[in-house]
Amino acid sequence: MRSIKATARDESTLITQTAVVQILSGLLVLGFGVMVAYLGGIGGLLTGVVVLGLWFVFGTPAAIASGTVGIGIFVSPTGGVLWTALAFVPLCGLLVTPTLTAFEPRRFMAGTGLLLVGIGGASMLALQFLPLWLAASGILAVLGLSGYALHRLLLLNLGLLTDDAETATEYHGDETLTTS
Amino acid sequence: MNPTTRAWAVIGMVVFLAIFAVVLAQPVVVVGSVLLGVWLLSRQYLFVRSVSQFKETVTVHQQPERAVAYAEETVAISIAVSKEVPTRLEGDLSPGFPPGATGETDRMLSLPAGSEGIETTVKLSWPVAGRHQFDKATVTLTDGLFSQSVPMGEQPTMTVEQRGPDQLHVGQGGNVRSIVYGEHATDRTGPGIEPAELRAYVPGDAAEQIDWNATARLNEPYIREFEIKSDRQTVLLFDHRASLDEGPPGESKLDYLRAAGLAITEYAASLDDPLGLVTVGESGLTRDISPSTRADQYETVREALLSLTPTGVDETMEVSLDEGSTATHSSTSVATKANAALPLQERQRISTLLAQQEPNAFTETLAPFFTRQSKYIQQIDDQPLLGAVKAATYNRPGHGLTVFCTDDSNRVELVEAVRRATHDGGTVLVLLTPSALFAPATARTAEELYRSYLNFEEFRQELDNREAVTALEIAPKERLETVLATNQARPRMQGGEQA
Numbered sequence: 001m002r003s004i005k006a007t008a009r010d011e012s013t014l015i016t017q018t019a020v021v022q023i024l025s026g027l028l029v030l031g032f033g034v035m036v037a038y039l040g041g042i043g044g045l046l047t048g049v050v051v052l053g054l055w056f057v058f059g060t061p062a063a064i065a066s067g068t069v070g071i072g073i074f075v076s077p078t079g080g081v082l083w084t085a086l087a088f089v090p091l092c093g094l095l096v097t098p099t100l101t102a103f104e105p106r107r108f109m110a111g112t113g114l115l116l117v118g119i120g121g122a123s124m125l126a127l128q129f130l131p132l133w134l135a136a137s138g139i140l141a142v143l144g145l146s147g148y149a150l151h152r153l154l155l156l157n158l159g160l161l162t163d164d165a166e167t168a169t170e171y172h173g174d175e176t177l178t179t180s
Numbered sequence: 181m182n183p184t185t186r187a188w189a190v191i192g193m194v195v196f197l198a199i200f201a202v203v204l205a206q207p208v209v210v211v212g213s214v215l216l217g218v219w220l221l222s223r224q225y226l227f228v229r230s231v232s233q234f235k236e237t238v239t240v241h242q243q244p245e246r247a248v249a250y251a252e253e254t255v256a257i258s259i260a261v262s263k264e265v266p267t268r269l270e271g272d273l274s275p276g277f278p279p280g281a282t283g284e285t286d287r288m289l290s291l292p293a294g295s296e297g298i299e300t301t302v303k304l305s306w307p308v309a310g311r312h313q314f315d316k317a318t319v320t321l322t323d324g325l326f327s328q329s330v331p332m333g334e335q336p337t338m339t340v341e342q343r344g345p346d347q348l349h350v351g352q353g354g355n356v357r358s359i360v361y362g363e364h365a366t367d368r369t370g371p372g373i374e375p376a377e378l379r380a381y382v383p384g385d386a387a388e389q390i391d392w393n394a395t396a397r398l399n400e401p402y403i404r405e406f407e408i409k410s411d412r413q414t415v416l417l418f419d420h421r422a423s424l425d426e427g428p429p430g431e432s433k434l435d436y437l438r439a440a441g442l443a444i445t446e447y448a449a450s451l452d453d454p455l456g457l458v459t460v461g462e463s464g465l466t467r468d469i470s471p472s473t474r475a476d477q478y479e480t481v482r483e484a485l486l487s488l489t490p491t492g493v494d495e496t497m498e499v500s501l502d503e504g505s506t507a508t509h510s511s512t513s514v515a516t517k518a519n520a521a522l523p524l525q526e527r528q529r530i531s532t533l534l535a536q537q538e539p540n541a542f543t544e545t546l547a548p549f550f551t552r553q554s555k556y557i558q559q560i561d562d563q564p565l566l567g568a569v570k571a572a573t574y575n576r577p578g579h580g581l582t583v584f585c586t587d588d589s590n591r592v593e594l595v596e597a598v599r600r601a602t603h604d605g606g607t608v609l610v611l612l613t614p615s616a617l618f619a620p621a622t623a624r625t626a627e628e629l630y631r632s633y634l635n636f637e638e639f640r641q642e643l644d645n646r647e648a649v650t651a652l653e654i655a656p657k658e659r660l661e662t663v664l665a666t667n668q669a670r671p672r673m674q675g676g677e678q679a
Contacts, residue, residue, distance in 0.1 A: 013324055061220075064219065065216060068211060069200065076208040107229065112218065123211070139198065147224060
């Protein structure tokens with residue numbers, strides 16, 4: 001694969017990083033920094049600066065990852081559930097903002113929202129009722145399966161799926177097994 | 181769909197956060213995993229939509245400037261990508277050039293995001309004759325996070341006719357010889373166009389036979405005799421069993437023999453000689469075209485030669501059930517194994533048993549595995565080449581020419597087949613490909629290769645020394661020269677007459 005034009009700052013060639021999106025995203029990260037600085041003191045402030053820098057250099061995924069670690073270390077132990085949840089709001093905003101200028105924006109926005117609500121809701125339930133290691137494993141499994149399902153959907157759309165039925169054994173109900 | 185390095189980095193972060201949360205017993209960190217997972221899934225969904233739309237709105241063309249060309253002739257292939265709407269995906273296009281093509285075969289086209297289409301021309305040539313089908317072009321698309329290869333476009337077929345004599349080596353013991361073919365003198369006089377002799381008029385000669393120039397010059401009536409030219413019935417006996425598939429793609433034994441066969445077809449057509457074709461597969465005859473001088477006969481033979489593929493290698497084989505009708509037959513490797521493992525009689529017995537049973541899913545499934553051999557127009561389990569000679573000479577006695585196009589894999593069978601072909605006074609031309617020159621370049625030393633070639637040459641000479649038999653080697657010139665060059669004191673082997 002030759003080099004691609006999309007840089008680390010860009011999400012993908014399918015999402016145009018317009019000035020509006022950049023400013024909105026920047027404001028969200030800045031808001032996140034202020035919030036964690038307020039809730040986590042010096043550590044929170046440091047987290048805010050690191051997240052802002054990582055977002056600027058590496059883009060959204062690095063900002064979300066570092067922000068989450070910061071929340072886990074500096075906000076969650078002292079801030080309580082409500083403030084912790086509020087600290088995640090700017091990070092969720094980072095997920096949604098680029099949908100404004102993406103290819104098929106409405107469909108993309110709906111898809112992102114649906115995934116966020118569906119997988120997010122299921123994760124909250126899992127964290128509530130299951131041991132942490134099991135919930136984490138379950139979430140990874142769901143994400144992996146979802147990714148695989150999208151991969152198969154693409155192959156189906158492109159007509160590249162091999163017909164597994166060719167070697168499947170069918171039961172015809174008359175106790176005769178045939179291989180078709 | 182393949183994730184790029186960036187996508188793998190995000191996947192790594194998702195897993196890291198989940199493990200980090202468990203190790204530090206901080207459930208809130210798992211939320212980061214979820215957010216990153218959703219981020220990646222939403223981008224993946226976007227990519228799926230874009231690629232699907234690309235497939236629907238983009239057209240890829242790969243078309244040679246003409247469908248027929250000569251070997252080594254340069255042909256321009258036009259490659260075009262047209263988009264109904266510009267897409268944001270970037271990509272590369274790799275044309276599906278057939279194996280065996282030479283030239284700019286590794287040419288790739290860049291498809292920048294936002295472009296409305298591109299068009300270019302690639303120049304290719306084919307070293308050997310045959311029918312070469314393009315694969316679909318492969319478009320590899322990426323958005324920076326994922327990439328996907330999509331086969332697109334039509335699959336045109338390029339027909340390449342025989343190569344020039346400087347590329348295809350036809351000879352004996354490394355020396356170049358021409359295929360013995362031409363007009364056939366009968367040493368008898370009669371109607372014709374070739375002047376034979378001048379003789380004095382005798383009562384009873386027709387007035388139109390008088391040569392008035394000679395009569396005026398010699399002052400008495402003279403008759404001009406002409407030499408009778410006869411048509412020579414030629415049957416091409418073409419072996420396309422699995423052993424003929426040896427060699428690089430597009431330059432196998434079969435490809436070289438095909439080039440020679442096409443040359444003979446062309447000669448026969450130019451002389452209006454009756455020409456027939458019998459093709460021999462693993463288990464019998466796959467085609468039998470009786471000799472004829474019909475207008476479409478030479479084209480039929482040519483088409484049949486161009487469409488030949490080795491049996492037992494390509495599971496889809498086109499065979500002729502009878503003259504003028506063809507059927508495409510597909511079988512599975514299981515069927516091939518079943519057919520190879522059981523003798524013909526046993527297969528026929530099982531086939532008959534299955535036919536006698538009341539139809540059910542079991543018999544319907546099994547039947548094709550045992551009836552496959554019936555696709556051969558004539559089944560010959562043992563020594564099919566010999567059987568082919570019998571078929572070729574049956575009801576066609578006379579002094580025709582039988583041209584064997586085969587290799588040296590089945591020597592005993594070939595000798596017996598040649599003996600049978602010359603039995604009724606016919607002449608035989610054997611076009612042999614040396615297996616030594618087509619075997620994969622493994623650990624064999626140059627000396628071993630040379631010895632293998634000598635062994636082949638001894639066999640060819642043995643055939644050539646037989647009465648009414650001419651045996652020629654058909655080989656890639658470069659490879660043959662390389663093998664012969666390994667022995668500095670290259671022996672001058674017995675040669676034949678040049679026609």
